[in-house]
Amino acid sequence: MSETPSVAEPSTQSASRRATVVNIARVALIVLVVVAATWQLVDHWEEVADTVFRLQWHRAALAQAAIFLGLACSAMSWQVLLDDLGKPIGMRRGAQIFLVGQLGKYLPGSVWAYVLQIELGHKAGLARPRVFAATVFSVIVGVVAALFAGSLAIPRLVDQDPRLAWLPWLYLVLPAALVMLYPPVLTAIVRFGFRLLRRPRPDHPATLRAVMASVASALGTYTFFGVHLWMLADTREGLTLRPLSLCIGTMAIAMLAGLAFFLLPSGVGARELVIIVALTPVVGIGPATAYAAVSRVMFTLAELLAAGGAAAIAVWARRRDGADAVDTQPSGPAKDAPDEAARSRS
Numbered sequence: 001m002s003e004t005p006s007v008a009e010p011s012t013q014s015a016s017r018r019a020t021v022v023n024i025a026r027v028a029l030i031v032l033v034v035v036a037a038t039w040q041l042v043d044h045w046e047e048v049a050d051t052v053f054r055l056q057w058h059r060a061a062l063a064q065a066a067i068f069l070g071l072a073c074s075a076m077s078w079q080v081l082l083d084d085l086g087k088p089i090g091m092r093r094g095a096q097i098f099l100v101g102q103l104g105k106y107l108p109g110s111v112w113a114y115v116l117q118i119e120l121g122h123k124a125g126l127a128r129p130r131v132f133a134a135t136v137f138s139v140i141v142g143v144v145a146a147l148f149a150g151s152l153a154i155p156r157l158v159d160q161d162p163r164l165a166w167l168p169w170l171y172l173v174l175p176a177a178l179v180m181l182y183p184p185v186l187t188a189i190v191r192f193g194f195r196l197l198r199r200p201r202p203d204h205p206a207t208l209r210a211v212m213a214s215v216a217s218a219l220g221t222y223t224f225f226g227v228h229l230w231m232l233a234d235t236r237e238g239l240t241l242r243p244l245s246l247c248i249g250t251m252a253i254a255m256l257a258g259l260a261f262f263l264l265p266s267g268v269g270a271r272e273l274v275i276i277v278a279l280t281p282v283v284g285i286g287p288a289t290a291y292a293a294v295s296r297v298m299f300t301l302a303e304l305l306a307a308g309g310a311a312a313i314a315v316w317a318r319r320r321d322g323a324d325a326v327d328t329q330p331s332g333p334a335k336d337a338p339d340e341a342a343r344s345r346s
Contacts (some may be wrong), residue, residue: 055232055294063231063295066300070224075099077217079140080165082126082134083249084210085190095310097121097131103307106300114139133190137181138214138258139327144177145218146256147228153249153278167253183208225251228298232281232291244283249277272296 079094101117114135121131147170157164179185187205226248233247254274273293279288 014170016150017217059231060298063228064298064302065232066224066228067298068306069097070221070228071302073217073220073224074142077132077145077214077221078138078213078219080210081137081141081206082121082131084206085130085133086126087126092313093124094309095258097124097126097304097312099307099310102303109335126135129194133193137186138218140177140180141211141214141218143173143256143259144181145214145215145222147171147174147177147217147250148253149222150256152245153253156281157250157253159186164277170256177204181211183211186211191316196333204251224250225255229275229279229291229295231296233283244339246278246282 059265075091075095075098078098079089079091082094083089097117097120101120102110102113102117104114104265114132117135118128122128150167158167180189183206190206226244229251230244230247233243256273257270257274260270272289272295275292275295276285276288279291282288283291319324
């Protein structure tokens with residue numbers, strides 16, 4: 001009896017070929033970015049090295065602390081939306097899900113951060129659609145906040161480098177994003193998604209208060225990230241307020257560029273390009289390259305420490321709760337009472 005070829009085989013082979021092409025393109029893009037970054041560092045090595053060695057430790061420490069504050073605001077922006085879709089889960093669990101999940105963006109294709117958040121939330125007892133909805137809307141909130149904060153720097157960035165002439169076109173996204181964040185529209189989208197996935201509808205509609213709190217926290221994120229860059233940049237004017245707005249807008253657009261180039265791990269290359277373009281007229285290309293590189297190292301360190309700290313606190317809390325549960329168990333004789341009764345019947 002002859003075997004009938006499977007109808008699914010051509011589509012499977014086609015999907016496999018597409019996946020192979022995407023993977024090759026992703027690897028080629030990453031290699032290109034690494035080569036370009038290496039060339040930039042080597043070409044300006046003397047200036048880069050001199051800038052790094054001249055960094056003042058107290059300003060570097062403040063720059064590092066500002067990243068932690070920005071990450072805290074980012075976690076709050078996400079959790080406000082998550083809690084608005086159901087029973088609040090508390091900052092401890094929320095920080096663990098968000099901060100540990102964020103490490104997924106270091107894999108090629110930053111979408112892994114969102115996948116990891118969904119799975120961590122599911123492991124913590126949350127419905128996947130709820131975590132997915134909160135994550136999607138937190139991305140929209142982040143884009144809206146980045147466009148508002150980025151307006152502080154976009155005109156200068158476009159004037160300084162023609163490669164960034166596409167940045168103003170991002171504002172075409174703003175009206176649609178604002179409409180999606182309008183609570184009745186947001187609620188309708190969430191309910192449609194839950195119904196599509198055959199999940200119970202959220203406990204209550206999305207509220208304007210939650211959306212505004214999320215946007216405010218996202219703006220806080222870019223403000224602290226801007227302070228981080230401001231503390232690093234050794235401008236001729238010193239730590240004055242004038243370059244602060246440029247740094248805030250620059251970090252907002254840098255993060256947005258990293259999100260747009262999602263095939264790159266954590267937006268590497270795209271983020272640094274924006275920072276270098278913004279700071280070069282102020283400090284020179286060598287120091288600007290150094291600050292972009294140091295900023296990347298600081299962000300990686302902060303995200304690893306924040307995720308590790310959140311996970312460690314969660315483990316400690318589970319062990320403490322487990323110990324409390326053991327302490328509240330009935331005493332030995334009471335637990336053994338059924339066995340005594342069984343022996344008396346035998």
